Amino acid sequence: MRLAVVGAGAVGRSVVDLASEYGHEVVAVADSSSAVVADRTGGRGTGVDSDAVVARKAERGIVGDGDPEDALAADYDVLVEATPTTLGDAEPGFSHVRTALERDRHAVLANKGPVAERFGDLRSLVNDSDGDIRFEATVGGAIPAVSTVEDIEPGHVTAVRGVLNGTANFILTRMAAEGLDYEHVLAEAQDLGVAEADPSFDVDGTDAALKCVILANVLSFGAADDPVDAREFTLDDADVEGIRDVPGSTLRLATEDGRTVRLIGEATGETVRVAPRLVPENGTLAVSGTQNIVQIETTHAGRLNISGRGAGGPETASAVLGDVGRLE
Numbered sequence: 001m002r003l004a005v006v007g008a009g010a011v012g013r014s015v016v017d018l019a020s021e022y023g024h025e026v027v028a029v030a031d032s033s034s035a036v037v038a039d040r041t042g043g044r045g046t047g048v049d050s051d052a053v054v055a056r057k058a059e060r061g062i063v064g065d066g067d068p069e070d071a072l073a074a075d076y077d078v079l080v081e082a083t084p085t086t087l088g089d090a091e092p093g094f095s096h097v098r099t100a101l102e103r104d105r106h107a108v109l110a111n112k113g114p115v116a117e118r119f120g121d122l123r124s125l126v127n128d129s130d131g132d133i134r135f136e137a138t139v140g141g142a143i144p145a146v147s148t149v150e151d152i153e154p155g156h157v158t159a160v161r162g163v164l165n166g167t168a169n170f171i172l173t174r175m176a177a178e179g180l181d182y183e184h185v186l187a188e189a190q191d192l193g194v195a196e197a198d199p200s201f202d203v204d205g206t207d208a209a210l211k212c213v214i215l216a217n218v219l220s221f222g223a224a225d226d227p228v229d230a231r232e233f234t235l236d237d238a239d240v241e242g243i244r245d246v247p248g249s250t251l252r253l254a255t256e257d258g259r260t261v262r263l264i265g266e267a268t269g270e271t272v273r274v275a276p277r278l279v280p281e282n283g284t285l286a287v288s289g290t291q292n293i294v295q296i297e298t299t300h301a302g303r304l305n306i307s308g309r310g311a312g313g314p315e316t317a318s319a320v321l322g323d324v325g326r327l328e
Helices: 010-022 050-060 068-072 093-102 112-117 119-127 145-152 166-178 182-192 206-223 248-256 313-326
Strands: 002-006 025-030 035-037 078-081 106-109 157-163 259-267 272-280 291-298 303-309
Touching: 002 010, 002 068, 010 025, 010 050, 010 313, 025 050, 025 068, 035 068, 068 093, 078 093, 078 313, 093 106, 093 112, 093 119, 106 112, 106 313, 112 119, 112 206, 119 206, 145 157, 145 206, 145 291, 145 303, 157 206, 166 182, 166 248, 166 259, 166 291, 206 259, 206 272, 248 259
Parallel strands: 002 025, 002 078, 078 106
Antiparallel strands: 025 035, 157 259, 157 291, 259 272, 291 303
16 A cells, blocks of 8 residues: 655654555655655656655654645555644644545544544545545554454444553552652653653543543444434543542552552443543553553453553554555
């Protein structure tokens, strides 16, 4: 498959770097201010020089000398949307995907915004296109949460819950292990690069909530006999509580009782909730560090657990490229 990659952060660069290992060719790459498009004059030609693109981004902060619009207009089979997540109108990611679908091309998203905030609009665009969308990478990095729910069939899934943010989980794990308070561990996480300078997106539960909103949309639309009857979820529909106000004393008391605290998100076809919860200290949901876990409740197969790395460039890129393979 010929890929146009829009977004040159950790995920986009990893897609560019790894695409050939999955049998795909990158024909265009764009960041917010530049682009490079393969010269395909006179025939099929070759893709962009992936090593040169990655090196140029690291050294000069750009991927090429072209305009970002050049990548959207390139001759590709699949657009990879890997720009940063934005809320509300989910722009510019939504428009990038719309452009691909209006050209009857496929789109694979690592960007959570369009799927969490404008899922109904995306489905409408897909209905009018010969292209399709995939978005495994928007939930849990390398963990195949979305595809597993789809394989089971959403009508046979009653709930999906789990630990879906590595930064919050690292902080809670360290607080419990060392008996430290939130602010101390947050500073440590920032020093280690686990938490951003502004950690709000992670510690306030927004990131986990977006992932749960996406899962709720998959459940709602997948289970509906007619998509018109499906309930569309956005972040505004989520009940969200973060970890800023979890005191170290709560974790110490929980440990004495054989329990611990994790930021747990849960999605059904009717509700989305994210909040710190007490869980058994040695239970399935008590994953440590930056690990994530997804727990799927089914009507016939019982409870399924999938755990692994929920973030990271190569990890998330593997989910993107897996989705590309599903579109072949």
